[in-house]
Amino acid sequence: xxxxxxxxxxxxxxxxxxxxxxxxxxxxxxxxxxxxxxxxxxxxxxxxxxxxxxxxxxxxxxxxxxxxxxxxxxxxxxxxxxxxxxxxxxxxxxxxxxxxxxxxxxxxxxxxxxxxxxxxxxxxxxxxxxxxxxxxxxxxxxxxxxxxxxxxxxxxxxxxxxxxxxxxxxxxxxxxxxxxxxxxxxxxxxxxxxxxxxxxxxxxxxxxxxxxxxxxxxxxxxxxxxxxxxxxxxxxxxxxxxxxxxxxxxxxxxxxxxxxxxxxxxxxxxxxxxxxxxxxxxxxxxxxxxxxxxxxxxxx
DNA sequence: AAACCATGCAACCGCAGCATC
DNA sequence: TGATGCTGCGGTTGCATGGTT
Numbered sequence: 001x002x003x004x005x006x007x008x009x010x011x012x013x014x015x016x017x018x019x020x021x022x023x024x025x026x027x028x029x030x031x032x033x034x035x036x037x038x039x040x041x042x043x044x045x046x047x048x049x050x051x052x053x054x055x056x057x058x059x060x061x062x063x064x065x066x067x068x069x070x071x072x073x074x075x076x077x078x079x080x081x082x083x084x085x086x087x088x089x090x091x092x093x094x095x096x097x098x099x100x101x102x103x104x105x106x107x108x109x110x111x112x113x114x115x116x117x118x119x120x121x122x123x124x125x126x127x128x129x130x131x132x133x134x135x136x137x138x139x140x141x142x143x144x145x146x147x148x149x150x151x152x153x154x155x156x157x158x159x160x161x162x163x164x165x166x167x168x169x170x171x172x173x174x175x176x177x178x179x180x181x182x183x184x185x186x187x188x189x190x191x192x193x194x195x196x197x198x199x200x201x202x203x204x205x206x207x208x209x210x211x212x213x214x215x216x217x218x219x220x221x222x223x224x225x226x227x228x229x230x231x232x233x234x235x236x237x238x239x240x241x242x243x244x245x246x247x248x249x250x251x252x253x254x255x256x257x258x259x260x261x262x263x264x265x266x267x268x269x270x271x272x273x274x275x276x277x278x279x280x281x282x283x284x285x286x287x288x289x290x291x292x293x294x295x296x297x298x299x300x
Numbered sequence: 301a302a303a304c305c306a307t308g309c310a311a312c313c314g315c316a317g318c319a320t321c
Numbered sequence: 322t323g324a325t326g327c328t329g330c331g332g333t334t335g336c337a338t339g340g341t342t
Binding site: 103 | 307308309310311312313
């Protein structure tokens, strides 16, 4: 048995690239209903996909707050450092890069970073130990010569991972003490002053045709946000911050947690969310400046 | 201009772990 | 307690594009 089996007419599931219409259906459905069970999402949303495919599409492409585009130097350094510590734990690495997906990081690793460190390793073989550290990491000269070897974590890697500084280690709850994508970040990523609520994929020049441009905005959400209304009608209140920066950062407050199973609109209107937080516009703005300093991925 | 190759990215596949019955 | 279903993760593949010959 297991879960109550969702009615599954043995429909042939569509595969391949997603059409704009499919994207729109999925997006609309999740924004309205959330997802409590992925296997029921395609059925209820009228999609001929399997739940797995829907989940992947949402996580990697449609989910609000996704940063897309060129990886910044800082992000690359973070990936390199975390990969050295964690190995191919892409999902864990992604947790430390707000707005990036594990798939995106994995792709970037295989297409670029892996070669980068191999080249560096070759260089360091040619010109023996030096302190030059083009990667900017204090220990980057310790990179294995070939990270493909660490695709399966070696004992060494495992023991290294166990010595990961506390800040990088998940807490008891399986959470990292580094910030995930905060709701505030998620908001402002796509809702900069004067901007509507869109996925960055839509605002960036696409390289491939299959970067669909969904021109339809989530108008309801967009209007909610643009009106400055949030949390069941509460206005953002300046100078009423109840949380320090560190408190905000240490809060387990990421978008996934909020939307899962509830639906975005419910999330936006939810009392629990509203009562728990009083936002300070300036603070949020500054926080995002801090987080994305130098991340001029739009212009690169 | 055409064929070939390299690259980047989206999506699929298979597995492990967990939840439920 | 085993069977079954679901989710999440990492590895891999397939395709579109751009560059090179």
